[in-house]
Amino acid sequence: MPHPLWSRIGGALVETLYPPLCLCCGAPGQGGMDLCPDCARELPLAGPACQRCARPLPAAAGPICGDCLRHPPAFDAARAALRYQWPVDTWIARFKFRGRLNHGRLLARLMAGQLLPGAQPPDCILPVPLHRHRLAQRGFNQAAELARPLAQALQVPLVPDAVRRTRATPPQQTLSAARRRHNLRGAFAVRAGFAPGHVLLVDDVMTTGSTLDELARRLKASGVRRVEVWVAARA
Numbered sequence: 251m252p253h254p255l256w257s258r259i260g261g262a263l264v265e266t267l268y269p270p271l272c273l274c275c276g277a278p279g280q281g282g283m284d285l286c287p288d289c290a291r292e293l294p295l296a297g298p299a300c301q302r303c304a305r306p307l308p309a310a311a312g313p314i315c316g317d318c319l320r321h322p323p324a325f326d327a328a329r330a331a332l333r334y335q336w337p338v339d340t341w342i343a344r345f346k347f348r349g350r351l352n353h354g355r356l357l358a359r360l361m362a363g364q365l366l367p368g369a370q371p372p373d374c375i376l377p378v379p380l381h382r383h384r385l386a387q388r389g390f391n392q393a394a395e396l397a398r399p400l401a402q403a404l405q406v407p408l409v410p411d412a413v414r415r416t417r418a419t420p421p422q423q424t425l426s427a428a429r430r431r432h433n434l435r436g437a438f439a440v441r442a443g444f445a446p447g448h449v450l451l452v453d454d455v456m457t458t459g460s461t462l463d464e465l466a467r468r469l470k471a472s473g474v475r476r477v478e479v480w481v482a483a484r485a
């Protein structure tokens with residue numbers, strides 16, 4: 251463990267050698283982030299949304315969307331930092347598929363800024379797991395990269411091995427709702443005896459929410475009482 255002073259000097263040196271540059275336009279970044287003040291103002295922040303599934307809602311709507319009132323998901327609450335629109339969709343694609351970790355760092359900083367204020371600290375944080383084949387292919391789990399700084403900020407443990415993905419599932423967006431549910435059945439296995447009271451699941455994008463729903467269902471079946479979801483972006 252380097253002395254904190256050395257880490258600070260090291261951090262300052264990195265900033266001098268590689269000053270933060272806006273990932274949108276290349277202008278100098280601000281506050282140590284790879285984002286300039288102009289592009290920060292244009293960011294598609296999440297705005298008013300369903301408290302249960304994080305789907306964007308008109309400001310005048312109730313706290314819960316009609317879908318969640320009719321068919322509540324297995325998770326208790328969900329929050330997104332951003333909308334899945336330009337430039338966020340591009341950042342996520344570069345982060346996930348081209349291993350550009352600086353894009354992940356910026357997304358994590360934006361999640362912290364949007365989601366930490368007023369948050370109820372969970373007992374632990376779980377990144378949505380990747381199947382081991384996909385993890386080997388990619389070299390990192392994007393959800394774990396986003397979850398780690400949040401766990402540090404909340405001072406709660408990050409538990410990356412509490413849930414395993416037992417099957418590789420095809421991308422869920424291309425399938426019908428019924429097909430998605432069928433596909434995901436038995437896709438996750440929770441470690442025996444893992445049952446904290448309050449778990450926070452972290453992922454990069456929520457599209458239909460079916461993966462997070464299935465994961466929350468498995469956790470609840472194992473004895474977890476409350477499951478919350480935080481994502482960088484909501485489609």
Ligand SMILES: [Zn+2]
Binds near residue numbers: 273285
């Ligand atoms: Zn910019």
Ligand SMILES: [Zn+2]
Binds near residue numbers: 303316317
């Ligand atoms: Zn909803």
